[in-house]
Amino acid sequence: MTDLLRIEDLAVEYKTRRGTARGVDNVSLNLEENKTLGLAGESGCGKSTLGRSIMRLVPYPGKIVNGKIDLLLHEDIVFPKGVIEKGFVNIMDLNEEELRALRGKEIAYIFQDPMTSLNPMITVETHFQEIMKAHDPDIKKEEALDRAQEILDGLGISPERITDYPHQFSGGMRQRVMIGLGLALRPKLLIADEPTTSLDVIVEAQILEEMAELKELFNLTMILITHNLGVLAQTADDIAIMYSGRIMELSPTEALFEDPLHPYTQALLESVPDVSKPDKKLSWIPGAPPDLVDPIPGCMYNPRCKHTMDICKTTQPGLIMNDEERLVACHLFGGEK
Amino acid sequence: MSQQAKAISGVFYFLIPTSGDWKEKSRNFLIGLSIVLIGVLVIVASFIGLALRSNSGIGIWVVGYTILCAFIILIAGAYRRFKLHEGLITPTRGWFLITVVFIVLGMISALVGFFWIPEEAASLSSALVGGGTVLGVIVILLYDVFPQLQDRGSAGYVTMTGLMIVLAIVYMTVVSWWIVPYDPTRLDVGPYGAPPSAQFPLGTTSLGQDLLSRTIAGGGIMLQVALISVVVCFSIGVPLGLGASYRGGNVDKVISLVMDSIFAFPGLVLAIAIAAMLGPGVVNMALAIAVVYIPSYFRVVRSQVLTVKELPYVEAAIVMGARDRDILFRYVLPNVLPSAIVVMSINFADAILTAAGLTFVGLGLPVTVPDWGWDLTFGSHQYIAGKWWVITYPGVMIVILALGFTLAGEGLNEILTPRLKE
Ligand SMILES: Nc1ncnc2c1ncn2[C@@H]1O[C@H](COP(=O)(O)OP(=O)(O)O)[C@@H](O)[C@H]1O
Ligand SMILES: [Mg+2]
Numbered sequence: 197m198t199d200l201l202r203i204e205d206l207a208v209e210y211k212t213r214r215g216t217a218r219g220v221d222n223v224s225l226n227l228e229e230n231k232t233l234g235l236a237g238e239s240g241c242g243k244s245t246l247g248r249s250i251m252r253l254v255p256y257p258g259k260i261v262n263g264k265i266d267l268l269l270h271e272d273i274v275f276p277k278g279v280i281e282k283g284f285v286n287i288m289d290l291n292e293e294e295l296r297a298l299r300g301k302e303i304a305y306i307f308q309d310p311m312t313s314l315n316p317m318i319t320v321e322t323h324f325q326e327i328m329k330a331h332d333p334d335i336k337k338e339e340a341l342d343r344a345q346e347i348l349d350g351l352g353i354s355p356e357r358i359t360d361y362p363h364q365f366s367g368g369m370r371q372r373v374m375i376g377l378g379l380a381l382r383p384k385l386l387i388a389d390e391p392t393t394s395l396d397v398i399v400e401a402q403i404l405e406e407m408a409e410l411k412e413l414f415n416l417t418m419i420l421i422t423h424n425l426g427v428l429a430q431t432a433d434d435i436a437i438m439y440s441g442r443i444m445e446l447s448p449t450e451a452l453f454e455d456p457l458h459p460y461t462q463a464l465l466e467s468v469p470d471v472s473k474p475d476k477k478l479s480w481i482p483g484a485p486p487d488l489v490d491p492i493p494g495c496m497y498n499p500r501c502k503h504t505m506d507i508c509k510t511t512q513p514g515l516i517m518n519d520e521e522r523l524v525a526c527h528l529f530g531g532e533k
Numbered sequence: 534m535s536q537q538a539k540a541i542s543g544v545f546y547f548l549i550p551t552s553g554d555w556k557e558k559s560r561n562f563l564i565g566l567s568i569v570l571i572g573v574l575v576i577v578a579s580f581i582g583l584a585l586r587s588n589s590g591i592g593i594w595v596v597g598y599t600i601l602c603a604f605i606i607l608i609a610g611a612y613r614r615f616k617l618h619e620g621l622i623t624p625t626r627g628w629f630l631i632t633v634v635f636i637v638l639g640m641i642s643a644l645v646g647f648f649w650i651p652e653e654a655a656s657l658s659s660a661l662v663g664g665g666t667v668l669g670v671i672v673i674l675l676y677d678v679f680p681q682l683q684d685r686g687s688a689g690y691v692t693m694t695g696l697m698i699v700l701a702i703v704y705m706t707v708v709s710w711w712i713v714p715y716d717p718t719r720l721d722v723g724p725y726g727a728p729p730s731a732q733f734p735l736g737t738t739s740l741g742q743d744l745l746s747r748t749i750a751g752g753g754i755m756l757q758v759a760l761i762s763v764v765v766c767f768s769i770g771v772p773l774g775l776g777a778s779y780r781g782g783n784v785d786k787v788i789s790l791v792m793d794s795i796f797a798f799p800g801l802v803l804a805i806a807i808a809a810m811l812g813p814g815v816v817n818m819a820l821a822i823a824v825v826y827i828p829s830y831f832r833v834v835r836s837q838v839l840t841v842k843e844l845p846y847v848e849a850a851i852v853m854g855a856r857d858r859d860i861l862f863r864y865v866l867p868n869v870l871p872s873a874i875v876v877m878s879i880n881f882a883d884a885i886l887t888a889a890g891l892t893f894v895g896l897g898l899p900v901t902v903p904d905w906g907w908d909l910t911f912g913s914h915q916y917i918a919g920k921w922w923v924i925t926y927p928g929v930m931i932v933i934l935a936l937g938f939t940l941a942g943e944g945l946n947e948i949l950t951p952r953l954k955e
Contacts (some may be wrong), residue, residue: 251852252636253848253851253852298852298854299852299853300853300854300855301854301856302657302850304852304853305852307845307848307849308718309845309850312844313845313849313862314846314849314867315846315847315863315867316846317863317864317867317868318760318863322863326850326855326859326863327853327854327855329859330541330853330854330855330856330859333853342663374849377849377853378853381854421844478647498813
């Protein structure tokens, strides 16, 4: 399988009044085509920042200070002011016009809050029309309408409702509309940033199910960002665990749940409630993540870790690959990179 | 429903007992309807009454002619609706038809005015064309737009009331010259400062002008000033606010600074200073008011844009690769416009009051021009002597006109925001 996305040494900094915070610190990862990568970790560990970096949409005052983001294009992207040739393109090298052509067309991004992600002043149809027109100025109105209705139908929204305004839809339906909008142009990569966090559990399950189906249907590659490991257990092929802007562990889903390597992953899994084992004692991780503005030396997790050694307090562990081809950043697993 | 019933719409719809049982309609509604009908009757009767005593001698014919125009437009509207029900024309073509009727009627009216009294062709033609058009618009609003506005609940009624007030005053102003009992520009048509009497129903001014004539004709200046200043303000303030804040950076800082420094002056004082600089005249007055109001638009639009452009749906649009112009005109502008329209309604109302203020301090117009502001100015001196009528009637007219604009603006604002539709 070929990689669709290769991120190398990505670093994002937020310049704040208190100092510079590294939202994402030296992250490297490869994403194979048609796979789903789960991105998990506590709030504030840099999941959204990483996701947005791929779109080059880090919110002010954030800035990508280092790194390469290579995306594989299967076809040339033609837009009014030029062409992006197929093959790997480094998203960091693209200008605004090229980015615009890429956004929506190759990469779709779905936000957490569907209630505010749709323009209250225009109908759902207009949303679809505009997005399609933006990428294909010659598209006919009827054709765009047909396609939009087809997509909505596939998401379980009756096509007549396309003339409705966003406020006439429920939260779950709005998120479906957002997903539909994201997929309207058949992108290759879908980044979903906590797409179901603001929805209730039943709707959450439905939407995740639909997304899994759509993924098959459209041959999507997905990055699913969440703080809910349970969600990832069903949907992700691989899971990356993030902590303080770094990737701590990247393993296939099954392996990660069965035999978590990193102490942080272990602690995270212990804090997930499990209905089938009501006797299991829920634990939490004592302490809080370190301040990103004033990072501590060594491994960022060392003050909270059960296995802290001397080296942990001085040297930052790099991501290393163990013999099962799993990646982990911890001195317990020895070896130099 | 019978064929004729299909063509009955708007307020006229309520004139047919649909279920054959009037009791089913709420009593409140019937009371409301009778108030409206009585109001309309009083207005029509007073127009006709005035027209019969008109100074020009042909007042009744002018009013009659415009009513005839409105009637023709009503028939055209009914025809359109009828065809629409039959499925013979599309709504767009229907409106096209109405527009054509308006244009043809306008041209005919211009010709009628020209041949009727050739010496006064210009003013008669404009009265006929303007009066016919305004009455036609009123009819179309009541007949075709009313049902749609009604769906929007109270906001629809508020808008309608506001529009009706404004249009009624516009109509009165347009045909005023032909229906006034005395020449409003002439001095000494009656005694000085006489109280209301049979001959001068609203009394006379201290210069011996007929107050009724001046009250009827005095809206023109106000309306022109208000309209010009609002158009100027809106078309400068809104794009400026939009552009500056959307792009941000130094341009935004400089423009904001200029706007804030204008804003720092008290409005009327600044308007007086500018009007004094430019000299008297309708356009100058409008410009003076416009300068005062541009910062209001700018500020409201700017602060709104700053909020709106950070909203998730704008970001969602960027993420989907939307074009800049779509984001600006489809996402930002529509969400900003309602606030600009609120400012507009306040601006309209305030422009009228400021225009009155400018005339009040003598920077408006010469005494012969009928203008409510002028009468207020003069009346204020007379009021002390117990001559209440000299300021009451022009004052009331100014308040009504300002009220009309405010109601229309408020209602429109609510209607234009789909969020509030439910
Ligand atoms: N707009 C911002 N300004 C300053 N710092 C920010 C901003 N957004 C995020 N950060 C910093 O980046 C870190 C990662 O944030 P984020 O990517 O949103 O985390 P997550 O999505 O995992 O909850 C946060 O801990 C915060 O310190
Ligand atoms: Mg987040």
